[in-house]
Amino acid sequence: MTVASIAAPHFDLTDRAAYQAWRDRRLTAYPRSIDELIVEVADPLHLTVTEREALIARCKRANMAIYASGCRAASDADIPRHVGEQLGLRTLDVNYLADDDGITPLAATDSGTRSGYIPYTNRALRWHTDGYYNPPERRIRAMILHCVQRAEEGGENRLLDHELAYIALRDSDPRHIAALMQPDVMTIPARSEEGEIARGDQTGPVFSVTEDGRLHMRYTARTRSIAWKDEPAVHAATQALLRILDTDPHILRARLEPDMGIVCNNVLHDRSAFTDSSSHRRLVLRARYYEAVRPPRGGPVSLLPPLPA
Numbered sequence: 086m087t088v089a090s091i092a093a094p095h096f097d098l099t100d101r102a103a104y105q106a107w108r109d110r111r112l113t114a115y116p117r118s119i120d121e122l123i124v125e126v127a128d129p130l131h132l133t134v135t136e137r138e139a140l141i142a143r144c145k146r147a148n149m150a151i152y153a154s155g156c157r158a159a160s161d162a163d164i165p166r167h168v169g170e171q172l173g174l175r176t177l178d179v180n181y182l183a184d185d186d187g188i189t190p191l192a193a194t195d196s197g198t199r200s201g202y203i204p205y206t207n208r209a210l211r212w213h214t215d216g217y218y219n220p221p222e223r224r225i226r227a228m229i230l231h232c233v234q235r236a237e238e239g240g241e242n243r244l245l246d247h248e249l250a251y252i253a254l255r256d257s258d259p260r261h262i263a264a265l266m267q268p269d270v271m272t273i274p275a276r277s278e279e280g281e282i283a284r285g286d287q288t289g290p291v292f293s294v295t296e297d298g299r300l301h302m303r304y305t306a307r308t309r310s311i312a313w314k315d316e317p318a319v320h321a322a323t324q325a326l327l328r329i330l331d332t333d334p335h336i337l338r339a340r341l342e343p344d345m346g347i348v349c350n351n352v353l354h355d356r357s358a359f360t361d362s363s364s365h366r367r368l369v370l371r372a373r374y375y376e377a378v379r380p381p382r383g384g385p386v387s388l389l390p391p392l393p394a
C-alpha cells in the first residue's frame with residue numbers, strides 16, 4: 086500500500102466503499118451553477134476573513150472559486166499575487182514565457198516569441214490543466230486567472246473540477262482510470278528553441294495521487310505535440326474523457342469581467358476564441374503555483390498573518 090492510498094483510500098480502485106462515500110460527498114457539494122462560486126470582495130489586496138474563508142470554502146467544494154471586485158486600487162499585476170498569498174499560494178512557477186515576476190499576461194499578440202503559442206492568440210484553447218508539460222518537481226497545483234480587460238466578444242472559460250472528471254470516468258469504467266494512471270501514458274515531446282533543447286520529453290500519468298492524498302491531473306486535449314501510449318485501453322480512456330468534456334452536466338461556464346478572477350486547484354478548463362475591439366482588448370493575468378489552495382496546517386484560516394499593504 087502506498088502513502089497516497091493510505092491518505093486517500095477512495096482513489097484505490099479496489100476500495101469501492103471508500104470511493105462511493107467520497108464520490109457522493111463530492112457530487113453533493115458540487116455547485117449547480119457558476120453563481121455559487123462567486124465571492125464578492127471589497128478589496129482583493131486585503132481580503133476580509135469572511136471573504137477569504139468564502140473563497141477557500143468554494144475551493145473545498147469544487148476546487149475553484151471566483152472573486153469579483155469593483156476595486157482597482159493598485160497595479161493590476163499585484164492583484165493575483167496578493168490574492169494568491171492570502172490563500173496560501175506562495176511559490177510561483179516562473180515559466181518560459183512569464184514575465185520575470187512569474188505573472189504571465191495573456192493577450193492576443195501578433196509578434197514576438199509568444200505569438201507562436203495559442204494562449205497568446207485569440208484562438209480557442211482546448212481542454213487542459215495548466216503545466217501538463219512541466220516535470221514532476223514543478224507540478225502546478227493551483228492557478229489564478231485575473232481579468233484586467235475582457236474581449237469585445239468571446240473569451241469564455243469552461244471549467245470542470247478534475248475530481249468530477251475522474252468520477253465520471255471511473256463510473257463509466259474503472260479501467261479508464263487504471264489506463265490513465267500509467268506512468269508512461271502521456272508524453273509531451275521536447276521543445277526546441279533555436280536549435281537548443283529548451284525542455285526535454287515529459288512523460289507521466291494523467292491522474293496521480295500526491296503524498297497528501299490529493300488528485301492531480303495532467304492533461305491536454307490537443308492532438309499535436311503529444312504522444313499517447315499506443316494501446317487500446319489508453320485509446321478507449323482518452324475517447325471516454327473527451328466525451329465527458331463535451332457533455333458532462335457539471336461543466337461550468339465563466340466569462341470574466343474586469344476585476345474578476347478565477348482561483349482554482351488547477352481544474353480542467355478551456356477558452357473560447359475571442360474578438361478584441363479598441364475598447365475591449367482581452368488581458369488576463371495568470372499565476373501558477375506549486376501549492377494548492379487550502380487552510381494552513383495547524384490552525385484556522387483566520388490565523389493567517391495579515392499581508393503588508
Ligand SMILES: [Fe+2]
Binds near residue numbers: 213214354
Ligand atoms: Fe490554462
